[in-house]
Amino acid sequence: MFPEIEFERMKRLPNYVFAEVNNIKMEARRRGEDIIDFSMGNPDGPAPQHITDKLIEASAKPKNHGYSASAGIYKLRLAICNWYKRKYGVDYLDPDKHACATMGSKEGYVHLVQAIVNVGDVAVVPDPTYPIHSYAFMLNGGAIHKFELTFDDKFKVDEDLFFERLQKTVDESIPKVKFVVVNFPHNPSCATVTPEFYQRLVDMAKKERFYIISDIAYADITFDGYKTPSIFQAKGALDVAVESFTLSKSYNMAGWRVGFICGNEKLVGALKRIKSWLDYGMFTPIQVAATIALDGPQDCVDEHVAKYKHRRDVMLECFKEAGWDMNCPDASMFIWAKIPEKARHLGSMEFSKQLLTQAKVAVSPGIGFGTYGDQYVRIALIENEKRIRQAARNIKQYLKSL
Ligand SMILES: Cc1ncc(COP(=O)(O)O)c(C=O)c1O
Incomplete structure (x- = not known):
């Protein structure tokens, strides 16, 4: 309807690069595949109890509505x-x-x-x-x-x-x-x-x-x-x-x-x-x-930091064993990982797609963050240790096959 009416602002937004990987991930899940998902910086745990308690208490007061x-x-x-x-x-x-x-x-x-x-x-x-x-x-x-x-x-x-x-x-x-x-x-x-x-x-x-x-x-x-x-x-x-x-x-x-x-x-x-x-x-x-x-008390923050640090260490160790040596960050809930040498020619988009289809592991292609990101993928530390180890085993097989 009304093709002459254009939304100029929408044209300034490119197709979201991450959507492409995301669509493949969703299709795989619909087929019942278990995808280990490191693609989004979305923390996997609940908010601390004392904060949730306060939300419930404050919600019970009519004046707050x-x-x-x-x-x-x-x-x-x-x-x-x-x-x-x-x-x-x-x-x-x-x-x-x-x-x-x-x-x-x-x-x-x-x-x-x-x-x-x-x-x-x-x-x-x-x-x-x-x-x-x-x-x-x-x-x-x-x-x-x-x-x-x-x-x-x-x-x-x-x-x-x-x-x-x-x-x-x-x-x-x-x-x-x-x-x-x-x-x-x-x-x-x-x-x-x-x-x-x-x-x-x-x-x-x-x-x-x-x-x-x-x-x-x-x-x-x-x-x-x-x-x-x-x-x-x-x-x-x-x-x-x-x-x-x-x-x-x-x-x-x-x-x-x-x-x-x-x-x-x-x-x-x-x-x-x-x-x-x-x-x-x-x-x-x-x-x-x-x-x-x-x-309030900040021990919850310390606990979250300890969790990310542990996952970072596990990932660095077992991905290295799988053939993917990554640099160790001091901060954030990600690892910005240079694509392994033998797959670097693929570029971050194709590499991410192959990781997804062949190793059942979802990451974010670096190109989605800018031209200078194309030799990298971003791996969010949002899966637990067991799943990180499973991802490493899958990736080992995939890298061997290259
Ligand atoms: C650097 C940075 N800034 C801001 C945000 C947005 O966070 P929120 O809107 O949840 O506060 C994010 C989320 O991933 C982020 O990575």
Whole structure:
């Protein structure tokens, strides 16, 4: 019907690369095949009991069933600022000016971009990237400039090279770069940065006059003594930056849809304003329970981190035995694995399809995250030890057959 009516915005969205692998996975499952699924960063356990208890308790109160506050109830925004105080010693965030609760951090990010981007504005995102970091700008009429993210065997970002490339991108961009998006620990590559990285970025933002959006979704998921820095530990960050975090990963609350964006008053103000038009806030009991999650005991986070670390170690060991030697990340719930030498010529899409059809193992093809991802696949640590070992056995057979 009405072929003359076109949806221009939809044309800016490519076919989701992951959908292709996902469709093969779903068909295999429908045929009754057991697919070991490492494809999505979707935590496999339930939210901690004390958080669920709070949700139930708050749900029993009739007053909590009406429309809520779109920017988040005050107590949640206060808990967010206190989280920064406890975790990072950042004591200058004001719950009224600098914090906005969001329906998962993705909703917050997309609406923030929608609120602040003008048609033709340029944003810079390193490649590879979590897809929505670039597509939020493209969907809203912005342009994306990319440069290659480079890191060593321990997934430490080459920070000198990062700033060299960012400076070049900024220098060459017409029109001027207005926004830079960073995400460390990085999805998909697990790459990490030092606190000095953020000071350099903030200083550069002030000199070159761009805003920074930092996403620290995996801030808590770190191993072997590595600690994720926050941009707000850098002097002057509040002038130029916002940062997002989510309860999805640390607290196994992905389905609850709760996160936040903090920082620069003008940017957070724009987000709050657009949200005041678009939504009435999360269900209040979810906000009450999220407050408890951030303010309450944090042993649950330690348990989740220990689980991911164990799975990481098991995977590295048994995949190596299967013929796939992978580098060991310090952070995130993924392994960014270079495709084994003898299969690298296939590219990440074909390799992922073969892993699925021949080894019954689902991973995300690196190309879905950007051109520089094509030698890699992303493996999410969301299956248990037994299934990881089974996957290794299947992969061993598949690699032998190549
Ligand atoms: C880097 C990064 N940011 C944000 C998100 C979105 O998280 P949520 O919308 O569940 O808060 C994800 C989810 O996988 C992610 O990997």
